[in-house]
Amino acid sequence: MAELRISVDRLQIGNYIKLPLSWRDHPFLLSSFLLKKEEQIQLIRQLGLKFVFIIPEKSEAPPKPAEILELPQSDIDLNDEISSLQEKMQSEKAERIEKLKEYRRSLQRTEQSFNRSLAQMRALINKLQTRPLNAIREAHELVDDITKQMMQADQMVLHLMSDSPEGESLYYHSLNVAMLSMLLAKQCGKSEEEIKLLGMAAIFHDIGKIKIPSQILRKTEPLTKPEENLYKLHPRYSLALLDLAQEFPTQAKGMILKHHERLDGSGYPEGLKASQLDDLTQLMSVIDEYDSLCHPQMGGKAAATPHTVLSFMFKHKTKQLNKDYIGLLIKHLGIYPPGSVVELSNGQVGLVMSVNSQRLLYPAVQVYDPAVPRNEAAIIDLENMNLSIKRVLLPSRLPQEIFDYLSPRTRISYFFDSSNGANGS
Known part of the structure; x- marks a missing residue:
């Protein structure tokens, strides 16, 4: 983008x-902005x-023509109004x-809570085969x-977390699905x-995937039919592992077995239809599909942005998945979920780093x-800055310097902070 001095x-x-x-050497919040008031020019x-x-x-608007002369700076009336504005x-x-600074502290607290939960998730999944109880x-x-x-939180801020290391997709996916x-x-x-x-x-x-x-x-090409059939057995494998511990809730077992079933009967492993799928299973299936579309692990499918996935699900998945829960997911994450790379109105x-459950538009x-x-x-808080989101951008198409600066996540994981005032500056 061309710049003129x-x-x-x-x-x-x-x-x-x-x-x-430097950003700290002037009173403006940003170093680049649209001039909207004469007082801004006077301050400059x-x-x-x-x-x-x-x-x-x-x-x-274009700048004033070069031949139009302004008063030299020493003659500018530095009146009380301008000084007060500064x-x-x-x-x-x-x-x-x-x-x-407080927002960053909130983000750090949330990241620490996320990492603790992730460590617990990793440990308990690894223990399931040897110490199921x-x-x-x-x-x-x-x-x-x-x-x-x-349950104790009046409002919750959903934060974007760090990327997942190689080979830990199962832990991140499971925690993300549980959280959402x-x-x-x-x-x-x-x-x-x-x-x-x-x-x-x-x-x-998805614990059955370890079988x-x-x-x-890890296959990047489309699965063969025998490979696909074997993969579709993972809900049954999950149940077999959980049967090692009798204390596991029976209703939760049913949800695990059926989380890939679809309302129109197109799912697996049993081809069940809507009347055979309980409400909680339908809810978890929506979340599992969302996270899986954002982060496909095999079959040569490309990852999609959260915004694109929500739009796709609303347009194309309502016959297979509960439409009300898709709508609720969109409402909860906002039109532009954390992890979205966006162009602002300026x-x-x-x-997008965070969304507040009570202020989803901002x-x-x-x-x-x-x-x-x-x-x-x-x-920045878009409401305070009087800004809006113009469009979503593909991270892969960003100039390298912007990509390195923003560091878009390849694995988009969420965790919540229930403290007040944690939605940015």
Whole structure:
């Protein structure tokens, strides 16, 4: 995108500019923005700048012609109104920087909770074959802890977590399905007992995959028919493993066996239809399908963005999956779920980091700004900034410098924070 260097005397409302200053050396929240008020131009002059950069493609008006002269800076009336505005902007920026620090602390807390839960998930899945009673007890403890936090929370912020290491897809997928299933169950008024059942079923719903040969699970080409038939046995393999522990809830076993069944009878392993599938199974099936479409593990299928997956499910999966739960998932994650790379209404590119269950239209977005160090990147609240999302972008098509700055996740995992005020600056 072309940038033109112009004298500050040529600035006018409608110019989209980039300041040649460090982010901390000016009172504006961002270093690149659209000029909307004459006072902004006066403030730029007060900064002592002789020139700025203008981006014509993002501007709503051209700069003033070069032959039109402005008063020299020394003659500009630095009135009390402008000085007051500068003080206000500096105060607001300082406040937003502090909010950003609190947001990052919230994100760090959530990441720590996620990693603890993931470690528990990894341990109990690995114990299932050798110490099944211990594995089931630890699973109950994990689910009880998550349920308790969810039930006590008035509002929840869903955060984007880090990528998964190679070979740990089963743990990340299982935790993601458990987390989102339990969140959705709470949203639609399910009882605490039902939420716990969902959590137990989701944690172990794909455990049978450890009985599937790794060359099938890691295969990048489409599966052969015999390979596909073997893969479709994994729900039965899951039940066989869980039968080692009699304490595992019977209803959760049924949900595990049926999570790949579909309302129209097109699923497996038994080809059941809607009337044969209980409500909780239908809910978990929606979440499992969502996460699987975002992160296909085999068969040569490409990963899709969360936004694209939600749109695809709503348009093409409502005969196979519960339409109401698809709608609820969209409502809970927002139109632009965490992990979405987006272009904002001001032309900036960002990564959706969090959504608040009570403010879904205004996610927290980390924005690309080369003038700001990556570890200090602004995470903005779209409502406070009077911005909106223009469109979703494919991470693979980002310029390398933007991709490296935003670091889009290849594995999109979510975890919740129930503390207040955790939705960005």
